[in-house]
Amino acid sequence: MTKTIHIKEQARESFGILTEISGLQDLDVVAKEVDAENLLHLYCVSRWDVAVCPDCGEISQNLHDYPRQRRIHDAPLRGQKVLLIFDSVRFDCEACKKPFTQPVRDVVPDCTYTQRLYEEISDPKRKQDVATLAEIYGVGYKIVESILLKAGEAKLTARRVWCKNIS
Numbered sequence: 001m002t003k004t005i006h007i008k009e010q011a012r013e014s015f016g017i018l019t020e021i022s023g024l025q026d027l028d029v030v031a032k033e034v035d036a037e038n039l040l041h042l043y044c045v046s047r048w049d050v051a052v053c054p055d056c057g058e059i060s061q062n063l064h065d066y067p068r069q070r071r072i073h074d075a076p077l078r079g080q081k082v083l084l085i086f087d088s089v090r091f092d093c094e095a096c097k098k099p100f101t102q103p104v105r106d107v108v109p110d111c112t113y114t115q116r117l118y119e120e121i122s123d124p125k126r127k128q129d130v131a132t133l134a135e136i137y138g139v140g141y142k143i144v145e146s147i148l149l150k151a152g153e154a155k156l157t158a159r160r161v162w163c164k165n166i167s
């Protein structure tokens with residue numbers, strides 16, 4: 001597949017403040033759009049022209065392709081619900097002779113939401129139920145459930161490690 005988001009030279013700079021307030025680590029905002037439901041679409045591109053191969057640690061700057069466009073739910077910005085839209089990028093690793101996907105630290109691996117949204121929804125101080133959380137964050141029930149499940153598992157793992165350390 002090919003790139004779906006094309007940018008003008010100045011775009012990163014023009015949207016620099018939005019990138020900064022979004023706290024993004026690996027993405028730069030390059031365009032925005034508000035849809036009929038007042039959902040803020042932030043179009044992004046990768047901040048880096050290189051990536052580290054997860055198998056061998058070799059740095060690559062050989063672009064392979066843009067396998068798909070991703071649509072990722074993010075935490076609200078000043079009360080407005082946010083969707084990040086960007087092309088995932090694959091690089092070729094010369095050492096391994098195969099392509100790999102550039103990691104995006106802002107997104108929970110293999111999920112459709114950001115780390116920031118995960119942290120907000122899984123905050124143990126929140127007492128809302130799944131339906132209320134889904135409404136507040138503008139995401140489906142399934143996403144809220146998957147976040148709460150993941151957070152529960154993470155807590156269990158942490159407890160197991162802790163028990164191992166004291167025993």
Ligand SMILES: [Zn+2]
Pocket residue numbers: 053054055056057058093094095096097
């Ligand atoms: Zn490699």
